[in-house]
Amino acid sequence: MKNYLKLVNFEFNRVVKLFTILLGITLVVQMAGVIVQSREYLGRANEKMNEDLMSKAQFLTDYGQISFAHIVRSVWFLGPIALCAAGVAFYIFLVWYRDWVGKNTFIYRLLMLPTTRLNIFFAKISNILIMTLGLVAFQLILLPFEALVLKWMVPDDFRNDMGVKETITSIPELTIIIPNSFVEFVLYYGAGLLAVAILFTAILMERSFKWKGIIAGVLYSAMAILVLISPVLLQELVLNGFFYPMELFVIEIVMGIIVLAVSIWMSGFLLKKKVTV
Numbered sequence: 233m234k235n236y237l238k239l240v241n242f243e244f245n246r247v248v249k250l251f252t253i254l255l256g257i258t259l260v261v262q263m264a265g266v267i268v269q270s271r272e273y274l275g276r277a278n279e280k281m282n283e284d285l286m287s288k289a290q291f292l293t294d295y296g297q298i299s300f301a302h303i304v305r306s307v308w309f310l311g312p313i314a315l316c317a318a319g320v321a322f323y324i325f326l327v328w329y330r331d332w333v334g335k336n337t338f339i340y341r342l343l344m345l346p347t348t349r350l351n352i353f354f355a356k357i358s359n360i361l362i363m364t365l366g367l368v369a370f371q372l373i374l375l376p377f378e379a380l381v382l383k384w385m386v387p388d389d390f391r392n393d394m395g396v397k398e399t400i401t402s403i404p405e406l407t408i409i410i411p412n413s414f415v416e417f418v419l420y421y422g423a424g425l426l427a428v429a430i431l432f433t434a435i436l437m438e439r440s441f442k443w444k445g446i447i448a449g450v451l452y453s454a455m456a457i458l459v460l461i462s463p464v465l466l467q468e469l470v471l472n473g474f475f476y477p478m479e480l481f482v483i484e485i486v487m488g489i490i491v492l493a494v495s496i497w498m499s500g501f502l503l504k505k506k507v508t509v
Contacts, residue, residue: 239355244362247323251363254319255370258312265308266378270385273298277390288389299392300379300399310405316367317409320360324428327356328435349503353432353496360428361421368409375399426488429495430456436499440506452498456491463487 244251280291303309343349375396383391400406411417434449441448463483467475475483 236351236354239351240358240362243327243355243359247327247359247363250319250323251366254312254316254367257315258367258370259374261312262309262374262378263381265306266303266381267385269303269306269308270298270382273390274386292390297390297392298382298386299394300382301394301402303378303382304399304403304406313371313405313409320364320367323363324360324431325435327359328432328439332439343503348500350496350500353499353503357425357428357432361425364421364424372396372410422488426492426495429492429499433495433499433502436502436506440502456495459491460484460487 276295277291280295281288343352379394379396379399383393394402400410401412407416408420411420430453434453437449437452438445463475463480467480
């Protein structure tokens with residue numbers, strides 16, 4: 233456990249610059265979006281009421297009040313989230329391939345550490361999870377402050393106040409990264425963890441067998457996906473709805489656990505027996 237925690241800390245220190253940059257971009261762009269969109273709304277209100285002599289009531293009838301949900305739906309808000317997701321996806325591949333870069337490949341030192349090689353796999357996948365949850369936690373912390381900036385800038389009459397939870401539930405894109413319940417949290421992030429484990433196994437196959445490993449990795453990924461969706465296919469095409477929804481749900485969870493266990497075992501085997509520098 234001590235060696236595993238040391239590896240997790242070491243891996244996080246290697247990604248902390250990327251992590252900090254993503255946090256900074258999220259903070260700056262989203263705050264700028266709140267300010268810019270609030271000013272645009274107020275500018276439109278001033279233009280209509282002062283130049284076109286429209287009453288406040290008529291303006292609110294025609295254009296409505298601004299709410300935090302309007303800002304969250306904009307590219308100012310969703311853009312940084314998409315960038316963070318892309319950054320994490322990029323790092324899923326970088327976390328392995330960078331160890332082979334350079335004249336003195338770093339993977340050699342990792343493989344020679346006095347600990348089970350499977351700890352390398354666990355440390356890297358844990359780091360992906362920590363990075364993802366850290367970005368989500370930062371977003372949750374940021375939301376109330378962004379809503380507060382909106383309140384400071386827009387008068388009460390022109391503003392429809394929404395709580396953070398209400399804002400999240402009203403936007404499907406946000407409920408994916410910020411689930412509404414603990415069960416959804418476990419399911420969404422468990423599925424993400426499973427996807428990363430499958431990708432890691434495919435990458436290790438490529439690292440172990442080169443060009444043949446690419447084919448093996450693609451086949452393994454396809455096989456894993458087929459195993460995961462097989463209960464649904466059987467339910468729809470063969471069994472004619474034999475299982476109740478809850479039974480099918482439990483079967484899918486069991487299949488996911490099996491695929492995760494196989495991916496971890498396969499990755500451990502490749503790291504121990506096949507991966508070379």
